[in-house]
Amino acid sequence: MNIGTAARRSALPAKTIRYYEEIGLLRPARAGNGYRDYSGDDVHRLKFLQRARGLGFSVEECRQLLSLYGDTHRASADVKALAATKLNQIEHKIAELQSLKKTLTHLVQTCHGDARPDCPILDELSGASD
Amino acid sequence: MNIGTAARRSALPAKTIRYYEEIGLLRPARAGNGYRDYSGDDVHRLKFLQRARGLGFSVEECRQLLSLYGDTHRASADVKALAATKLNQIEHKIAELQSLKKTLTHLVQTCHGDARPDCPILDELSGASD
DNA sequence: CTTGATCTTCCAGCAACTGGAAGGATTAGT
DNA sequence: ACTAATCCTTCCAGTTGCTGGAAGATCAAG
Structure with a gap:
């Protein structure tokens, strides 16, 4: 099948598939006209990639997973x-973001948010507490 | 002061400061020898950037914040x-990661993780449920 | 036979740096 | 005064994971 069909079936943009x-994540056959010709297996591989990327695995990790697969x-x-390992990284990232969220929430709540020129958010960023 | 000192004071790598x-986020003076010469204000600006970036603001957002400042x-x-707005984005990202975490946790728990070749993680990624 | 969709390749760019090479300036030690 | 180490400069290239666009071939439909 052509790349457009493979794209639809794998839910990946054609550009991404070519990338x-x-x-070197896959090697589709070529039809006589030079078009890429994807097999069911290729699409399977693409779906695998789509899922794994969606789960936060990097392309290199996907390569590992594919070879393990x-x-x-x-x-x-x-x-x-x-x-x-990936789970750990994700948990780490979540904790980091939650800390950001806490700080930002505090800042947003503290800021009166009107037309006055004084702003606790900028004060904080500028290091008023230094 | 030289870039190295500014780097230490702002907790940013010299490379990043040059970047x-x-x-166009700052315009330090130049000393006679061609070295960048940072003022206290420059360092203040750099610290501001360091904090704002650390809070998840993009460089462009930092530029806005600086101009508002x-x-x-x-x-x-x-x-x-x-x-x-940034807070919203962060909350969104957290939710996304938590969903990933849930899925991955499930997969990791299901996988017996021994020397046997069958693996629920790969099964899931390969779309066993399709 | 033409139109429009789809395919090809290649080149460029996004964010936000980071690394390294080649060379000039400065500083510390002898 | 000389030397070695450190710091500074610029420039170019690479990272990650695509995405966009141009120019040109091919195909399918009417």
Whole structure:
């Protein structure tokens, strides 16, 4: 099938699919007219990528996952380790964002937000407490 | 003062400071030897940037904040609006990550994580439920 | 036979830096 | 005065993960 169809089936933009090919994540066949020709397996791979990227795995991690996926003898522990690491990173990121949220919430609440020129948010950013 | 000192005082790498200059966020003086010469105000500006970036404001948003900061007649409402928008984005991002976390937690828990080759994580990614 | 959609490649750019090379200036130590 | 280490300069390239656009081929429909 052509790239447009593969794009629809995998829920990935055609541009992204070409990019994934460029960085070696898949190698679709070519039809006689030079068009890329995607097999069901290729689409499967693309969906896998779409899901894994959506779960926050980096492209390099996706590459690892794909190779683990392709390796019928891999241990599930390897995959679990990768997922656990990613989970940790995500938790870390959440904690970080929650701390940002707390600070910003405080700032927004403190700011009277009218036409007056004094603003606690800028005061804080400018280091009024230094 | 030289860039190294400004870097230490603002907690920003020298490279980043030069980059901020390149994109027009500040314009330090130059000493006779061609070295950048940072004033206390420059460092203040750099600290402001360091804090605002740390709070998740994009460089462009920082530029806005700086111009609002420099404008003695601005309304605090303008700043508040910017901060509130950012707060919203952060909350959105947190929700997204929490959803990822939930899915990944589930996957990691389901995976037995031993030497056996079957792995629920890869099954899920490969779309076993399709 | 033409129109419009789809495909191809290539080149460029986004954010926000970061790294490194090549070379000039300064400072500390002898 | 000389040398070595450190710091400064500029410039160019790379990172991540795409995305946009131009120019040109191909295909499908009417």
